[in-house]
Amino acid sequence: MTGEYRVALLGNGIRASLSPALHMTEARHLGLGYEYRTVDLIDRPHVDLGAELRRLEDAGYAATNVTHPYKQAVLDHVTDLSPTVRHLGSANLVLFDDGRRTAHNTDRPGFRAALAGFLGDDGATGAVLQVGAGGAGLATVAALLDLGFDTVVVHDADPAAEATLLDRFSAGRPRLLPGDGGLDRWLPRVDGVVHATPVGMAEHPGVAFDVDRLAPSAWVAEVVYRPLETELLRRARARGLATLDGGGMAVGQAAESLRLITGLDPDTIRMHAHFHRL
Ligand code: NAD
Structure with missing residues (x-):
């Protein structure tokens, strides 16, 4: 194992998400220790997104993916925007780094x-x-x-x-x-x-x-x-x-998230084959 990563997915109605399996299987192939868990906020309509991000940071998470309906709202709770996020006004990944929160769009x-x-x-x-x-x-x-x-x-x-x-x-x-x-x-x-x-x-x-x-x-x-x-x-x-x-985009965004989180290059062909077996 060359690294230990904890990663989350914030969104509503995501308990059946394929992202944990997709990320963790590819990370294992890359020789990484990698835990990916969903945080389903569907039962918390008045959730404080900033507090959720802080909780993940305090627990040592490296990053969180963000999905529906928080892709725009999350921008109010980050310190930095990637050029694509600045252009599109929408993010699906936040990287945590020593108090900084950088929003990316991997879609x-x-x-x-x-x-x-x-x-x-x-x-x-x-x-x-x-x-x-x-x-x-x-x-x-x-x-x-x-x-x-x-x-x-x-x-x-x-x-x-x-x-x-x-x-x-x-x-x-x-x-x-x-x-x-x-x-x-x-x-x-x-x-x-x-x-x-x-x-x-x-x-x-x-x-x-x-x-x-x-x-x-x-x-x-x-x-x-x-x-x-x-x-x-x-x-x-x-x-x-x-x-x-649609697996093309789903795998593509997951691979790009993995790359930004770990700095390693995932094998998208292997990930696509895995996605089709899920
Ligand atoms: P959205 O609600 O933000 O946008 C959908 C748009 O489609 C709306 O503007 C709506 O007016 C329009 N629309 C609906 N029916 C239409 C029709 N018959 N003709 C023309 N326009 C129509 O939804 P979204 O977040 O863009 O999601 C769309 C789909 O993309 C969903 O199925 C979602 O799961 C999927 N998605 C896939 C990926 C992936 O990685 N493959 C990523 C994000 C979203």
Whole structure:
């Protein structure tokens, strides 16, 4: 064992989270002593997030992941923001270091790495449609722009959510467009689609757009990972389209968190294989 790490996950309704197994198994492969536990705050609607962070620091935790609904609220309780957090206004990891609390966002590099691996060399070209402009969509659109696609079109059923996301990015970004004209206009024209709405989860069944309108060469990237096999992915595969499941982003953000916490490089292929067995 080359190090002892205690790491937490703060969020609501996270008792069945796959993060502990994902982090601890990979840390074991890396030869690390590593304990990862969930702190479910769902029964504590008036929780003092600052006090929770202090409790973890005092107990010797190295870091905590942060998930729904605290990704924005946690920013009021940290001392430092990474450049990505400053840009997106959202964090999913806080590193503790001698009284300093630094907020990071690993969803953006996690999705970027997963999509880059899926598309392969020179794959990030042409036009992409992103459906969904909420919390996950903030990180995925940033990753799409990082990867250098020629055009990124964002559509959300809620025009206010769409406008808010575009406002955050639009300065100097002529490649980023609103989904004016609706899905019917864009679906046949794009090289790929990123699906970033909750549609496809058990409580939101169905598909957010008509897969049959996509070109036969189009690819589909999903962010929903519960279930891993969504109706969208089933329909896309039935048409023979290339697909990336939501495990790509889930593993990518966990790997990037592990890297920031330990300074070691996790094996994302091994983590992905493990994720699919969970
Ligand atoms: P959110 O509520 O913040 O945002 C969802 C957005 O989708 C909203 O703006 C909403 O208006 C829009 N929307 C809903 N139905 C739509 C439809 N039919 N057409 C167009 N837009 C629609 O939710 P979120 O936090 O962004 O989460 C979305 C999904 O991403 C969830 O399933 C979540 O579990 C998943 N997620 C996955 C990862 C991962 O690592 N794979 C990370 C974060 C979130």
